[in-house]
Amino acid sequence: MKEVRIHGRGGQGSVTMASILAISFFDDGKYCQAFPSFGSERTGAPVQAFARVSNTPIRTRHQIYDPDYVIVQDVTLITSVPVAKGLKDSGKLIINTEADLKEILKKFGDNKINETNIILFPALKIAMKILGKPIVNTTLLGAFSAITGEVSIDSVKQEIEARFGSKLGKINADAAQAAYDYIKGEKIGF
């Protein structure tokens, strides 16, 4: 079983992202689970959402404390929320930012988070270019697919289209694909 913890702010679509990720896992033939952190969610307040994927049915219900992957939708959270807490040694921390890696690593201030397990990804930049809106969840889903290989980009795009309808779905799927291509080294245009 692999576990994903998403840190965002109320209104950024963290819960939507977790549920699209879960359904994409399912489309790939896996069992899945996604749930929010059940907070008093207000726009802008730090929120968490969780997703699990497994080859066997998932029974456990507890929140995710030792994630395989952490996705941070808003880089300003890293100074106020312990986003890297419990990250597995083999885990990956994916952060939406255009900031310099050294600057970000300084903010974590311990050796556990280093060049080998942190991935900085300009989700906002790609989202602004394609969607024209600062909505980064679909872009981050494409990046997650490319970085981790845990979910196929085709399933991600299919579920994004299913969730947002024909017009919004199409451009959000394009954003996911652009993010995927960016990570895979085809950074043309960004």
Place this chain on the structure above:
Amino acid sequence: MKKVLEGSMAISDSIRMAEPKVISAYPITPQTHIVEHLSQMVADGDLKAEYVMVESEHSAASVVLGASACGVRTYTATAAQGLLYMEEVIYNIAGMRLPVVLTVANRAVSAPISIWNDMQDSMALRDSGAIQLVAENNQEAYDMHIQAYKIAENPNVMLPVMVCVDGFVLTHTFEVVETIDHIEKVREYLPPLNMEYTLDINNPFSFGTVGEPSVYIETRFRLSNAINNSKSVIVDAANDYREMFGKYEGALIDPYKMDDADTVIVAMGSVLGTIKDVVDELRESGKKIGVLKIRSFRPFPADEITDALKNIKNAIIIEKAVSLGKGGILSCEIRDALYQHRINSVNVNGYIMGLGGRDITPKNIYDLIIKAEKQEDVDGEFYGLNNELLNKVF
């Protein structure tokens, strides 16, 4: 068909398959998604029902009471303070022997205000005459609602059935649920409601009139018998469902890895999933441990529980509610069941956990097992308290 559904969607989809004619509800977290989905289905014409908007849970329960007395299938859903506000009406629904099905998205009660999950709300209606079934996961929540109508509408039962589903932990979790493809199969399992007594202008009846001292106790006796005798109907509903839809999650209880167990954890609802994963790991290291799921809390399956537990050493009861001024509720009833059968060889330890949405982790359960096997006769001990906080809260 297998799909990924949020718990609330699974429940509303299962209600759609049961085809109630009248739905009335008042929104309250974490139940709201369920009735939002249903009102959408009614608006879209996917469910031919009357959706009655009301100004309170008391009115919602009153609407389904009245509609049910007219002889149609009904549905409502609520949680926490909303359920407490419905309580007066639910006693009436049970007393009038009306087969209303309602979902309780289990949530802690105030004060302090908590939108999060525990089972205090449904426990408060323990003695109302409503049958209480508790779902472990969203598949079971889906299946249980269809079974609930079958049980409620059985002529020998004719009682409200409350399907308890852990708020947020199930209602807001997306997971794989296998839904029924053909509504005709549900219609076959669940034939049209046919009530012997209904409100009918051509054949006038009164419901819930004065029960003078000369008749009141007899009606309560009949009610008591009806809920006690519903046990066999609950078992049949589960077995028939398995036969028709190939799904079975237990009937009154459901034992898990109990055959040679000397320690058994007893619990209800969504926490069972986490417990079962811990038990699997302990089994791999050779520990003889099992799980007993209580699926029907009312009627309380005292004989079945006794039979399941009589040969074990330690029963560890985990519950998300407390009888203030007494202690554990489930643990008290289990101890009583064993006493009735003069079984005194089982060490029953009851713990209260997870109140107000406090997460129950596998580590909590490991630690509790180690602790419980060293303790005796614990009656509703609060487990997992933050001692630093205790000096700061009133």
